[in-house]
Amino acid sequence: MFLEGRPYHILNKAVDQRPIFGLKEDCNRFIFQMYAANIGSPAPNLQRLNIGEAAQKILRGEKLSDKFLIKSHDPLVEFFSFVLAKDHYHFGLVPLAGNGISRYMQKLNLAYAKYFNKKHERQGPLFETRFRAKAITTPAQLNALVKMINIQNILEIAEDPSVYFYSSFPDVFSKRKSLFILPATLSELKKNLGEDFFKSISLKSDLQQVRK
Numbered sequence: 001m002f003l004e005g006r007p008y009h010i011l012n013k014a015v016d017q018r019p020i021f022g023l024k025e026d027c028n029r030f031i032f033q034m035y036a037a038n039i040g041s042p043a044p045n046l047q048r049l050n051i052g053e054a055a056q057k058i059l060r061g062e063k064l065s066d067k068f069l070i071k072s073h074d075p076l077v078e079f080f081s082f083v084l085a086k087d088h089y090h091f092g093l094v095p096l097a098g099n100g101i102s103r104y105m106q107k108l109n110l111a112y113a114k115y116f117n118k119k120h121e122r123q124g125p126l127f128e129t130r131f132r133a134k135a136i137t138t139p140a141q142l143n144a145l146v147k148m149i150n151i152q153n154i155l156e157i158a159e160d161p162s163v164y165f166y167s168s169f170p171d172v173f174s175k176r177k178s179l180f181i182l183p184a185t186l187s188e189l190k191k192n193l194g195e196d197f198f199k200s201i202s203l204k205s206d207l208q209q210v211r212k
Contacts, residue, residue: 002095002102007080007136009145010091010101012109013128020116020126021084027166028055030084030112035064035179037107040072059165061177076100079180080189081149083167085157090149092136092168094185105131143193146172151201173201 002008014020021027025048032055036042042051043066054068077100081092095101113126136142150169154161161169170176172186190198 002098002100002133003135004095004098004100007092007094007142007145008101009134009136009149010093010105010131011088011133012105012131013088015125015128017087018126019086020112021086021089021166025052026116026119027084028052029115030089031055031058031166032068033108033111033115034082036069037104037111038075038077040070042111043068043070058180059176059178061179063179076104078182078185079168080185081146081168081172082180083149083153083169085153090153092145092149101133139192143197146189146193147201173198 021030029051032042032051035058046054046068050068054064057064057068075096078094078096079091080094081090083090093101093104097103109127109131116126117123136145150167150172151161154164154167154169158164161167162174168178168181171178171181172189177183
């Protein structure tokens with residue numbers, strides 16, 4: 001049972017360490033599904049180029065028109081961190097309703113598995129489990145989670161987290177304002193972790209320290 005308003009760490013891994021986010025097209029699709037699953041569903045008859053365009057709009061913080069999305073319900077969850085790695089993903093989520101995380105994850109995983117299996121001509125489960133979840137109950141746990149999602153995972157993919165766009169690092173530690181990390185959410189995160197935490201992580205010396 002998820003408690004409304006409590007932060008959670010969500011993790012899901014692909015079966016057989018399959019690289020489900022190895023291609024830009026796949027990352028864009030997942031980003032789009034991340035946003036769509038939270039408030040509704042994709043508009044019918046979307047083409048690949050449309051989805052790529054929508055994903056980039058989402059990451060740039062631009063509102064999506066009805067051309068891309070059908071809104072059918074209030075947001076199920078609130079993001080405070082996310083990253084797509086090669087064969088798994090991490091989210092920092094706060095449920096906005098008691099069953100918000102479960103509903104959201106079911107919609108997201110089913111939609112992406114359907115897309116991925118069709119594109120790559122495969123059958124069967126795409127993910128090891130429905131998802132794994134851990135409640136975050138202390139400031140120390142929140143501190144560690146934000147670092148792990150936004151820095152440690154990205155440093156396995158890119159030298160500089162600020163140039164890896166399929167994560168919340170540019171939102172949380174730089175100036176990007178994607179549709180995932182709301183201003184109020186970021187303000188609350190800074191309140192809980194302190195301004196010094198954010199200033200220090202923005203320094204390259206601290207990124208190297210986290211790498212060790």
